[in-house]
Amino acid sequence: MYTTEMSKTVKPIEVAEDPALVEAFEARVAADEFIEPKDWMPDAYRKTLVRQISQHAHSEIVGMLPEGNWITRAPSLRRKAILLAKVQDEAGHGLYLYCAAETLGTSREQMIDALHSGKAKYSTIFNYPTLTWADIGAIGWLVDGAAIMNQVPLQRTSYGPYARAMVRVCKEESFHQRQGYEIMIALANGTPEQRRMAQDALNRWWWPSLMMFGPPDDNSPNTERSMRWRIKRETNDELRQKFVDITKPQADYLGLTIPDAALAWNEEKGGHDYGEIDWEEFYAVVRGEGPVARERMEARRKAWDDGAWVRDAAAAHEAKRQAKAAA
Numbered sequence: 001m002y003t004t005e006m007s008k009t010v011k012p013i014e015v016a017e018d019p020a021l022v023e024a025f026e027a028r029v030a031a032d033e034f035i036e037p038k039d040w041m042p043d044a045y046r047k048t049l050v051r052q053i054s055q056h057a058h059s060e061i062v063g064m065l066p067e068g069n070w071i072t073r074a075p076s077l078r079r080k081a082i083l084l085a086k087v088q089d090e091a092g093h094g095l096y097l098y099c100a101a102e103t104l105g106t107s108r109e110q111m112i113d114a115l116h117s118g119k120a121k122y123s124t125i126f127n128y129p130t131l132t133w134a135d136i137g138a139i140g141w142l143v144d145g146a147a148i149m150n151q152v153p154l155q156r157t158s159y160g161p162y163a164r165a166m167v168r169v170c171k172e173e174s175f176h177q178r179q180g181y182e183i184m185i186a187l188a189n190g191t192p193e194q195r196r197m198a199q200d201a202l203n204r205w206w207w208p209s210l211m212m213f214g215p216p217d218d219n220s221p222n223t224e225r226s227m228r229w230r231i232k233r234e235t236n237d238e239l240r241q242k243f244v245d246i247t248k249p250q251a252d253y254l255g256l257t258i259p260d261a262a263l264a265w266n267e268e269k270g271g272h273d274y275g276e277i278d279w280e281e282f283y284a285v286v287r288g289e290g291p292v293a294r295e296r297m298e299a300r301r302k303a304w305d306d307g308a309w310v311r312d313a314a315a316a317h318e319a320k321r322q323a324k325a326a327a
């Protein structure tokens, strides 16, 4: 529920960055202690977390849109119920994450405003369209699969509220991944037309899924510091490699072909080699030039405007309740 109470801005206390404080902070992080909202933290740590957690929250919320498109067109009542539950889970993930970011002194209005004005980013993957039912399978299998790969190490991220939100999120993501893979199994074992749909969805979602891990390590300016502060536990390229290694046998089991001629097992490194990612495409989508980026933001802004009466009603109810309690 959106209430004024929850979105109150907490002003961070201004503390000069005393080297002794920084040192004590870094020692706590190095000892794997969680940093909690009221603890002292370097300003850059706070800012990095606000950016990362709010970006993560936005991704959960915008991520509802491509799949929400298919709820009314799911091929059976069972599929509809499962997809509905999955999309609702994503709304929940967004809410836990907005709450976690609020503990760092940013308000929900500020975050939503940054999203709607185009200032804040969200995962580029959601700027691709869902063309067929097989895309719902491919998203669960690949996109939620990549999300799990990213989020499992975040359960041990150094900021307590973020880490705790991730524990529940990860459990739900496992269900999302399995529901997607199960759709792929059904299609891969179906009619030739269904097999073609499954292969086509894999062809379109494979490369954008690899891009979900972010730019390569040598072009990821914040990685080193985020690793030292244990915000990140594994680098983008490490996580991407894990994802490729886990997903390739899953594609084999489906009898589908990953659209990468360079993909091959490398005995020496104990992992797969894979082809060059089109980083030009990635940065274009980051800049907001994704195939359906405009539609996504229009849908978000419309949902926000359409929901104004709910926020007003909740605020009026809360004011009434408080007046009653005071009387």
Ligand SMILES: [Fe+2]
Pocket: 060, 089, 090, 093, 147, 169, 173
């Ligand atoms: Fe999620």
Ligand SMILES: [Fe+2]
Pocket: 090, 144, 147, 172, 173, 176
């Ligand atoms: Fe998910």
